[in-house]
Amino acid sequence: MARRNWSRYPRKPFYLFVGPWVLGFLLLTAAPMVYAFAVSLTNFDGSSPRWRWVGLRNYVELLGDDDAWAALLRTIGYTAIAVPLSVAGSLGLALLLNRRLKAVGLWRTIFFLPSVVPVVAMAIMWKLVLNRDAGILNSILSVANVPPITWLVDPMAFYALIILTLWGLGGGMIIMLAALQGVPPALEEAARVDGASRWKVFRHVTVPMISPVIYFQVCTGVIATLQIVVQPLLLAETNSISGVGQVPQSTHLYMVQAYQEFFVSNRFGYGSAMLWVFFVVILAFTLLVQRSSRMWVHYEVDSDAER
Template identity: 70%
Template sequence: MARKWTRYPKRTFYAFVAPWAVGFLLLTAAPMVYGFVVSLTNFDGVSPRYKWVGFDNYIELFQDPDVWAALVRTLVFTAIVVPLTVGGSLGLAVIINRRLRAVGLWRTIFFLPSVVPVVAMAIMWKLVFNKDAGILNAMLGLVGIPPVGWLVDPMVFYSLIILMLWGLGGGMIIMLAALQGVPQELEEAAIVDGAGRWTVFRHVTIPMISPILFFQLVTGVIVALQVFVQPLLLTNSAGISQAGGVPDSTTLYMVQVYQEFFLSGRFGYGSAMLWVFFLIILGLTLVLLRSSKSWVYYEVDTDAEREGAVR
């Protein structure tokens, strides 16, 4: 017997939404408002005696060369890491998507690094990059290359990029799911029409998985811009407790924020930096969303496209 449709009252909807709404208000909205209020003061994180300074922190921020240097360094880091991450994940997914022996084993091997905790990963790579006892320099010594200072400027910047690329397995799984969702009929039809493998991949496969590529691009940019723990633990022997030993090459924006908060005791200035950074990330995300209209293909038409077709 078919179950009769029941219209629930509005309070049922609000009851289900309430946990998320309360969590958002208490754990996201309220801290953001509090952080903005603090950014308008000279609060040092300890003394209750602080005064209202208005937008002086923001004015100083835009005149601070260290902040600009950290921001440019972070943008360059993101511009390098994100394409390599997305492209590397896609490349691994293409390889794993083929009919290989022990394909499950290879998937596991590629995926395991992505579940290693960040702290353990950074400490492990710090040992790998060690100039005197690291395995990387030991391998280079076998072919006659002298030891390289991987953890000092400027090589530490490239060492950080290598560390970030080690966990491609998570993106590989997402890309693999996207590739397996591409209808084989389309690829076979293109091959029958005379298209080569590369042409099929470029003009059929890529457009079909473009929404996943866009998702990986947006999330990759947001994550890369906020990298913080890896540069601290990779080069600083004192760990997170003291961020002053980080080389200039890996003093990214969030590392600079941490130094302002906990080394300089400038909570108001650090909060202003975070709010400016939030607006930068928001702006970049909106730019990516706007650009997606020209290269992301959706099988289902959006509402705007349907309205345009009707007109």
């Protein structure tokens, strides 16, 4: 049988299709990052033309900034709690809505809708819900004779932020639901025939089959959660977003601290240094998750065996 001759595609269509992405990456990502790094080596305040080159002084100062390190530790702690709860909650909802239920499409829509609400509207809505005097949550708790809870100040502000984060589980639920529906029913049925319980089928068949999707959820969740900034600012009991100094200490995360350096202290050089260091931190956590995936993520095709 004659071997089929494959003709090589012309280069012009390739560059035509990738050109918009490459152009957008260079102008909207690469160039701003280079500019931010250059600013981090100066004492630029955002408006005054009187700025000068300071070299690595901002980075040296950052190493001794106790407030920045405390904010970073709070951010890591928040991520360590929010990401597992988000992934587990998304998977739990997906398992619940993967069954043959009445009006299952309606229930899926109801749980998915919060994830498409703009983050600013969501934060303002929850700020009203969690209000101590007029919030609906305290009104419900008052029926059980629970005294009003000040959700938006320490120490409850941290839990309020967790509630706000978990309210948008619908997006992850849809991804998990798609993964569950891609699991071959024959594998689960074979495990049941061999005497495996539902828990063992879920643990040894379902979870390994959807582990690449779980890995995707964990990786993107870590990146997004570490960078959270709008929600803590809007949940703070202030009249405007510029009142970042009144953000409770428990929700004063690293990006909130960077925001304060930029728009409250007008230290654009120091704030840019903070962001570049945070970029390295996020990259390190992402690589850590990626390396750990070798121990618990299972693919249908073993790439190592193929090589």
